[in-house]
Amino acid sequence: MSKFFLDSTSQSADTTPAYVDSPNFGSDDEDNLPYPAELARNDFLAPDFDAQTYLSSLRNRHQTLEDLRSDLRQRSQLLNRELLDLVNGNYEEFLSLGGDLKGGEEKVEGVRVGLLGFQREIEAIRKAVQDRAKETAELLSEKKGLRKEIVLGRSLLEVHERLEELEEKLGIKIKEGEEDDDEEDEDDEDEDEDIPGGSSYNSAVRRLRKQSEQYLMIVFQSSKIGLSHPFLVSLQPRVEEVRKTLILDLSASLRQARSSNDRNAVLGFSQVFGILEAQNDALKVLKGG
Numbered sequence: 001m002s003k004f005f006l007d008s009t010s011q012s013a014d015t016t017p018a019y020v021d022s023p024n025f026g027s028d029d030e031d032n033l034p035y036p037a038e039l040a041r042n043d044f045l046a047p048d049f050d051a052q053t054y055l056s057s058l059r060n061r062h063q064t065l066e067d068l069r070s071d072l073r074q075r076s077q078l079l080n081r082e083l084l085d086l087v088n089g090n091y092e093e094f095l096s097l098g099g100d101l102k103g104g105e106e107k108v109e110g111v112r113v114g115l116l117g118f119q120r121e122i123e124a125i126r127k128a129v130q131d132r133a134k135e136t137a138e139l140l141s142e143k144k145g146l147r148k149e150i151v152l153g154r155s156l157l158e159v160h161e162r163l164e165e166l167e168e169k170l171g172i173k174i175k176e177g178e179e180d181d182d183e184e185d186e187d188d189e190d191e192d193e194d195i196p197g198g199s200s201y202n203s204a205v206r207r208l209r210k211q212s213e214q215y216l217m218i219v220f221q222s223s224k225i226g227l228s229h230p231f232l233v234s235l236q237p238r239v240e241e242v243r244k245t246l247i248l249d250l251s252a253s254l255r256q257a258r259s260s261n262d263r264n265a266v267l268g269f270s271q272v273f274g275i276l277e278a279q280n281d282a283l284k285v286l287k288g289g
Helices: 041-045 051-056 065-101 105-170 179-193 202-225 230-259 263-275 279-286
Strands: none
Touching (some): 105 230, 202 230, 202 263, 230 279, 263 279
8 A cells, every 4th residue: 555645734633534543643654644434334324425525525534546546446346246256146036036936827717707707797798888888879869769759650640630720610520419419509609709889890800810820830830840751641631621611611701791881801811811921802892803
């Protein structure tokens, strides 16, 4: 090892060099000179260890650069040996672990077979759920279609009932055993609706207006359903017959009102013609047609 260099003039009370004191300090024997202490191992284990910072802290060791390099080189070799011993030890433990696991293939195979069986069960359950979902969707679609058919059937039945009712009121279709009763009802209705001192045609105007509105309701419901529906196509001749009957009744009533020179009645019947969009028929009657 190189000789130790001591600069007594550079020491102060705040800096104390790291060395081993000798009782014969100052003698000519080199063996009695103080040597720097060994580098502490814990210094290298610090989490925030920095080589440059650590080397700058060794300025008071009073040691040559070559000696410091030699110490660090020895420390590095020691650490390499320890690391090699650690790796060899762990590798031997790893090999022994492999030997301990030898013969566990049967257990692994058992686990694999169990997992495959579990996977097949999951797939079967998933397929069953998918089939049930598809079946449910089909049933819901069928239910929705049936609901639409029910609504359509009710609408068609309502149109048919309204048409029959209007046909009975217009005398196109009369139920058996109810002819006399209907005539009595109409007579009573006319007597109830006549206003004292008013036009004698008031009841006829109100009756024909109501029947025309019922006719328009039948037409509206039919167009809402779709006039191309086979059932409505079969009813179309009867609907046209109702319209013709209404126009004939209106024409006859308008002629009577015109002959009686009852302006209010003429105006009332003309308005009913407008409801049916048959103004041309009203003009023919008024012109004496």
